[in-house]
Amino acid sequence: MLKAENILFKVGDKILLHETSVAFEENRFHVIMGPNGAGKSTLLKLLAGSEKPSGGKIFFHEKEINQFSRKELATVRAVLSQHYNITFPISSNDMVMMGRYPYFTTVPSKEDKEICKKATAVMQAEELMNRDYNTLSGGETQKIQMSRILAQIWNSENNQNKILFLDEPVSHLDMKYQNQLLRVAKEMCQKNITVIAILHDINLSLNYADRILLMKQGRIEYEINDQQEITVPVIKDVFDVDSKIIDPGNGHRPIIVF
Amino acid sequence: MNKLSFRFYYISLSILLLVSLIVSTRVGAVDISFQDIISFFGHKLGFIPDNNPNSIPQALFFQIRLPRVILCAFVGAALSVSGALMQAMFRNPIVEPGLVGTSSGAALGAAFVFVMGKTISGPFADFIGPFMLPFFAFLGGLIATLLVYRLSSVFGKTNVNTMLLAGIAVNALASGGTGFFSYIARDPQARSITFWNLGTLSGADWPAVELVGISTTAGILICLRYSKALNALLLGETEAGYLGINTEKLKMRIILINTFIVAMATSIVGVIGFIGLIVPHLLRMMKSSDNRFLIIASALLGAILLNMADMVSRVIVAPSEFPIGIITAFVGAPVFLFILIRNSRKQQQGGFYA
Numbered sequence: 001m002l003k004a005e006n007i008l009f010k011v012g013d014k015i016l017l018h019e020t021s022v023a024f025e026e027n028r029f030h031v032i033m034g035p036n037g038a039g040k041s042t043l044l045k046l047l048a049g050s051e052k053p054s055g056g057k058i059f060f061h062e063k064e065i066n067q068f069s070r071k072e073l074a075t076v077r078a079v080l081s082q083h084y085n086i087t088f089p090i091s092s093n094d095m096v097m098m099g100r101y102p103y104f105t106t107v108p109s110k111e112d113k114e115i116c117k118k119a120t121a122v123m124q125a126e127e128l129m130n131r132d133y134n135t136l137s138g139g140e141t142q143k144i145q146m147s148r149i150l151a152q153i154w155n156s157e158n159n160q161n162k163i164l165f166l167d168e169p170v171s172h173l174d175m176k177y178q179n180q181l182l183r184v185a186k187e188m189c190q191k192n193i194t195v196i197a198i199l200h201d202i203n204l205s206l207n208y209a210d211r212i213l214l215m216k217q218g219r220i221e222y223e224i225n226d227q228q229e230i231t232v233p234v235i236k237d238v239f240d241v242d243s244k245i246i247d248p249g250n251g252h253r254p255i256i257v258f
Numbered sequence: 259m260n261k262l263s264f265r266f267y268y269i270s271l272s273i274l275l276l277v278s279l280i281v282s283t284r285v286g287a288v289d290i291s292f293q294d295i296i297s298f299f300g301h302k303l304g305f306i307p308d309n310n311p312n313s314i315p316q317a318l319f320f321q322i323r324l325p326r327v328i329l330c331a332f333v334g335a336a337l338s339v340s341g342a343l344m345q346a347m348f349r350n351p352i353v354e355p356g357l358v359g360t361s362s363g364a365a366l367g368a369a370f371v372f373v374m375g376k377t378i379s380g381p382f383a384d385f386i387g388p389f390m391l392p393f394f395a396f397l398g399g400l401i402a403t404l405l406v407y408r409l410s411s412v413f414g415k416t417n418v419n420t421m422l423l424a425g426i427a428v429n430a431l432a433s434g435g436t437g438f439f440s441y442i443a444r445d446p447q448a449r450s451i452t453f454w455n456l457g458t459l460s461g462a463d464w465p466a467v468e469l470v471g472i473s474t475t476a477g478i479l480i481c482l483r484y485s486k487a488l489n490a491l492l493l494g495e496t497e498a499g500y501l502g503i504n505t506e507k508l509k510m511r512i513i514l515i516n517t518f519i520v521a522m523a524t525s526i527v528g529v530i531g532f533i534g535l536i537v538p539h540l541l542r543m544m545k546s547s548d549n550r551f552l553i554i555a556s557a558l559l560g561a562i563l564l565n566m567a568d569m570v571s572r573v574i575v576a577p578s579e580f581p582i583g584i585i586t587a588f589v590g591a592p593v594f595l596f597i598l599i600r601n602s603r604k605q606q607q608g609g610f611y612a
Contacts, residue, residue, distance in 0.1 A: 050499050074502030084493055087349045088547035094489075101490055102502045106550075152501070 001026035001161055001194060002047060007056030009042050016042045018218045019056065026161045029186055029195045031205045034215030035239055040198045041167060043215070047196065048079050048165050061161070074102035077163040078152040080145060082171055083138070092129050092136070092144045096120055099151030111156075119150040122184055139177040142169065146181055155191045164188055166197035170204070182208045206230070206253045214238045227253055264551050267544075271558035275331070278562045282327050282569045283319070287577035290319055326462035329470055329526065330568045331561035333459070334533060336474040336523040337361075338560025341534025342541075342552040343481055343516045346488040347509055348410075348421065351539060352597055355520045356531035357425045359402035362432035364517075364524035367398025369439040392469065395525035399517040402428050407513065457530035457583035459568055466526045477519035478557055484508060485550035492547070530583050532590020533564055539597060 002024040009017040017039045024030050024047075032040045045051040047058060049065050058065040060076070068076075078099070086095075096119065100112040108116075120126055125143045128136060133144060146169070153162040164185060170178040178201075185195045186208050199205045205212055206227055214222040216238050224230055235243045235256065246255045284290055298316050300306030310316075341354040348358075355361045371394045406428050410421030487508050490498040495505045537560045538552050545551060564582075567589070571580040 048500065050496055069502075070499070070504055071502040074500065077500075079497070079500045081494075081497060084497065085349075086492060087351065088345075088492060088542060090492065090547050094546075094548065098490055098493065098501065101486055106486070 001061060002163060002196075003059045004047065004053075005057050005059070007046055007053040007058060009039075009046060009051065010054045016218055017046070017053075020220055021056075022213070022220060024163075024194060024196060025211075026194045027189045027192060028210040029189055029208055030197070031209035031212045032196065032198045032215060033200070033202065033205055033212055033238075037217075038215040039218040040215055042218075043220075044079075044165055044167055044196065044198055048077060048163075049073050050079075060163075071102055074152065076153065076160065077165065078149040079165040079167060080142075080149045080169045082168045084141070084145060086133055090133050092125070092131055092133050095133050095144050096129070096148045096151055099148040102152065112151075115154045115156070116147070116151045119154060120144075120147045122150060122187075123147045124180070139173050142173055142177065142181065146184065150184075150188070153193065155193060160192070162193050164193050164195045166195065166199075168198050168200065171200060178204060202230075202235070202256050206256070230254065230256070262545070264545070267541075267551070267555055268558070271555060271562065275558050275562050275565075278565045278569075279327055279331060282330075282565050283323055285569055286323060286572045287579075288315065288318055290315060290323065295319065322462070325464050325467045326459050326568070327565065329462040329467045330459050330565050332467070332470045332474045333523045333527050333530065334537075334560040334562070334564025335478070335557040336470065336519040336560075337530060337534040337564070338537035338556040339474075339478055339481070339553055340516050340520045341536075341560075342538040342549065342556045343488070343512050344534070345538055346491060346549050346552075347512050347516075348407075349491065349494075350421070351542070352535065352594065353421070354532065354534035355399075355516070356529060356534065357429075358406045358421065359425055359428035359432060360399045360517055360520045361524050361529040361531070362429045362436070363402025364395040364399035364521035365529050366402075366432040366435045366439075367394035367396070367521070368525040369436045370394055370398070373439040373443045391525050392473075392522055395521040396518060398432070399521040399524065400513070402432055403513055403517055456581035457528040457586075458579070458581055459527050459571075460579060461526060470523050470526055473522035474519050474557075477515050478553060481512065481515050482550060482553055484512060485548070485553055488512070488549040489547075528583065530564070530586055532586045532594060533560060533567075535597075536590050536593050537563060539593070 004020060004022050006019050006021055007017065008015065008019045020043070022043075032043060034040050042051070046053050049058075049068070052066070060068070065073070093116075096116045097108055097112070099119070100108055100116065103109075104112055120129060123143045123146050125140075125147050128140055128144060133141060136144065149164065153164060155162060166185060169185075170181055173181065182197075182204065185197065189195060189210075197209075199209075210225075212222075212224040212230075213220050214224065214234070221238060222229075222234055224234075230245065232243055232245060235241060241258055243256050243258050246257060248255065280292075280295075283295060284292065294315060297306055298319050301308035301316065302320070337355060340360070344353040344355065344358065344360075345351055347353075368391055371391045375390055406421060406424045409424040410417055487498070487503045490501045490503050491505065491508070493501075498505050498508075537556045541552055541555045541559060545555075564586075567585045568582050570585055571582045574580055
């Protein structure tokens with residue numbers, strides 16, 4: 001569905017992403033992991049179309065990504081960033097409505113408002129809606145941003161597959177918000193939405209991911225489709241950390257301790 | 259955020275603008291009563307028979323007072339809308355055309371034409387003469403704005419400190435240039451271009467009203483199309499891009515429109531500072547940061563406030579007049595400092611105003 005062929009990315013002489021080919025099957029939860037500077041964000045930016053690869057091609061539904069107009073792209077994929085710097089006062093309502101900007105010119109339609117309402121309901125953010133965004137806590141602002149992102153790619157008719165990119169979405173959220181946000185993302189996979197997320201917590205990843213890509217020094221080194229493939233040497237190789245894997249049995253996912 | 263609708267603000271600001279326009283046509287070196295004003299219009303429109311068509315008060319009203327008041331309203335609108343646009347673009351509440359060099363660059367361009375215009379246009383003076391002033395004012399304003407913008411936006415993020423410092427340097431350079439032209443000017447009238455650093459509306463006439471009126475109205479109508487995109491810019495440039503906005507194109511267009519309206523106004527009235535800073539800020543505090551609202555309401559409130567400032571400038575030292583830039587600076591600079599202090603305090607608390 002989303003496919004990268006021989007893409008690479010360099011700034012000047014420095015190669016941030018070595019030649020890589022990778023495909024993302026639809027309606028699954030893909031997680032990208034790796035140490036800092038491994039090229040995770042670079043890969044995500046290329047896939048999301050905000051940076052152009054120095055070489056290679058990216059296809060979305062068999063159509064090259066640079067054949068899409070910015071506006072078309074905005075209706076089929078959305079990106080949640082780690083955090084946002086909002087300089088001016090704005091209500092949470094207006095913030096979520098921004099997700100519908102690609103769909104209306106001056107005044108939002110009834111449908112736009114309806115979708116915003118549904119998106120905030122999914123995120124359980126209704127009681128925050130009339131507040132000033134800048135007075136919210138970190139976890140609450142991320143809830144609002146996630147609502148905005150969901151409103152942007154809301155699949156009313158399940159007509160077309162869409163992509164949700166999450167760039168370290170939970171790095172500074174507490175456990176409750178982390179799980180809530182990832183659970184919602186996971187639910188979206190049932191609504192014809194493919195999730196591609198960068199995460200740092202390996203146990204969270206094991207909990208939600210259908211597939212984990214492990215990156216190191218600008219390359220995808222491992223592709224984990226089965227939780228059993230995560231081994232101590234793999235973790236040592238990628239993260240340079242000694243770990244122990246605990247298998248609780250009974251089909252529970254393994255727990256990794258450092 | 260209060261519940262009063264956008265429409266309520268538009269209507270009340272429009273009424274206030276009308277009142278301030280009427281009141282300010284009255285006062286000045288020569289006091290004109292409301293009855294006089296009504297009869298002047300009656301004469302002009304032919305409702306009231308005109309026994310003395312060339313009376314001095316009537317001539318004064320139509321040739322000096324009325325164009326000045328209307329020009330003032332357009333200039334106030336232009337500078338305030340420019341402030342709203344720049345603040346949205348730089349994603350920072352302390353930007354305005356006077357601070358980032360647009361105004362002083364435009365003033366330099368205009369001073370250049372005043373002093374050197376006859377020399378460079380030569381035999382074609384009649385033909386290109388009228389276009390030279392707006393053209394060079396625009397060019398000067400554009401170069402100054404781009405310079406400050408490029409210097410302050412390294413790595414895609416606008417650094418406020420660098421922006422203010424770059425603004426100081428560019429402003430100093432531009433006003434130095436303006437000073438240089440006023441020094442070498444032979445024409446005694448051109449020597450008075452020093453007034454430009456303080457601004458004055460005394461040069462108002464109908465051609466000036468036409469120039470600034472048309473440029474400001476056109477500029478505002480065009481930039482309303484970009485208000486949604488400017489809202490999205492609040493998220494950051496990359497994030498606005500994810501919403502389908504071509505941010506590079508947007509910024510370039512906003513800089514062009516903005517420089518155009520500021521340069522046209524500045525080429526006539528000189529540098530009037532701080533009005534573009536205060537007006538959008540007040541509106542944001544009163545109601546909303548939505549740029550569509552800010553653009554429309556800034557035009558109205560800017561026209562009102564500059565009109566009031568001009569009224570003061572005409573009254574306090576009548577029959578002579580006080581440079582309007584001094585008044586806007588006296589009111590605006592403290593407000594600027596207030597915003598600056600509040601922002602740096604927020605920054606210390608880990609806020610996002612950086």
